[in-house]
Amino acid sequence: MTESPRVRRVVTGHDDDGRAVILIDDIAPNAFASEVIPGFGAAVPWLTAYPADHVSDDDPVGPGSATPTFPRVGETVFRIAEFPPDASYPSDAQDRIFDEIDGKAEAAEGARHSGGKHFWFHRTDSLDYAIVLEGEITLLVDDGEATLRAGDVAVQRATSHAWSNRTDRIARVAFVLIGTEPLSADEIAAQRRGIPVESARP
Numbered sequence: 344m345t346e347s348p349r350v351r352r353v354v355t356g357h358d359d360d361g362r363a364v365i366l367i368d369d370i371a372p373n374a375f376a377s378e379v380i381p382g383f384g385a386a387v388p389w390l391t392a393y394p395a396d397h398v399s400d401d402d403p404v405g406p407g408s409a410t411p412t413f414p415r416v417g418e419t420v421f422r423i424a425e426f427p428p429d430a431s432y433p434s435d436a437q438d439r440i441f442d443e444i445d446g447k448a449e450a451a452e453g454a455r456h457s458g459g460k461h462f463w464f465h466r467t468d469s470l471d472y473a474i475v476l477e478g479e480i481t482l483l484v485d486d487g488e489a490t491l492r493a494g495d496v497a498v499q500r501a502t503s504h505a506w507s508n509r510t511d512r513i514a515r516v517a518f519v520l521i522g523t524e525p526l527s528a529d530e531i532a533a534q535r536r537g538i539p540v541e542s543a544r545p
Contacts, residue, residue, distance in 0.1 A: 347374035348515070350423045352388035356400055366400060371423075373404035379439045382427025382513055393417030412444050413467045414522035422518045426480055426508045437462040453503040455528070456485040463505035466528065470521045471499035478514035481507040501526065 349370050356366035374386035387410045390403050394417075404410060414420045433439060441447050446465055453465035461483050473482075474496050481490045482497050483505040491497060501523060508514045530540050 347376040347384045348386045348423055348425050350386040350388055372406040373408055373410050377443060381431055385422050385424040387420060387422050389421045391419045412446055414469055414520050416522045416524055418522040420520040424516050424518060426506055426514045428508050428511055457503055461505040461507055464503060466503040468501055468523050468525045470523055472519040473497040473499060474517045476515040476517055478512055479510050480514040480516060481509060483507055
C-alpha cells in the first residue's frame with residue numbers, strides 16, 4: 344500500500360501579548376494516499392477560509408479534519424502532491440483518479456478542449472502556484488506543454504491542464520491554490536473579444 348507523503352510543517356501564531364510564537368511543529372496530519380494508484384498522494388499542511396484567521400490557535404487541517412480538493416472564492420489550499428510515473432496509472436486512470444479526489448466536474452470541464460491527450464486533464468476556478476520540489480513533471484495545457492524540474496515554478500490561471508510524469512521516479516510538487524470567482528473558459532474567451540460576461544452566459 345502507498346504511504347501518504349510525510350511533510351513537516353511549522354506554523355506560527357501569536358500569544359496574548361502579541362508576540363510571535365511557533366504554534367505547531369509536526370508532521371502534517373491531513374494526508375492522503377491513493378488506494379488505486381501506487382505512489383500518488385498528497386498532504387495539506389494548511390488552508391484558509393475567507394477572511395484568513397490570524398487570531399485563533401485553531402488548526403484547520405488537524406487530525407480528522409475535512410479538506411476540500413479545490414478552494415472556493417477567497418479560500419486557499421496549500422498542498423504537497425506526489426505524482427508517480429505515468430506508467431504506474433491504470434488504463435481507466437481518469438475515472439479512478441477523479442472519483443477518488445471528488446473531481447468529476449473539474450475533469451469534465453478540463454476535457455472540453457484537450458482532445459483526450461492525457462488522463463489528468465481538469466480545470467478549476469483558481470489561481471494555482473506550483474513549485475517543483477523533487478523530480479520532473481510536464482505541465483500540459485490544451486495547446487502546449489512545459490517540462491518543469493526541481494526549482495521551477497508554474498502559475499496556473501484557471502486553465503484546463505494536466506500533470507504528466509514521463510520519468511521513472513516520483514515527482515513532488517508544492518501547490519498553493521487560491522479560489523477565484525467562477526469564470527468558464529468560454530466566458531474568458533468572450534471577455535478577451537470584448538463581450539461582457541453577462542452576454543456570454545447562457
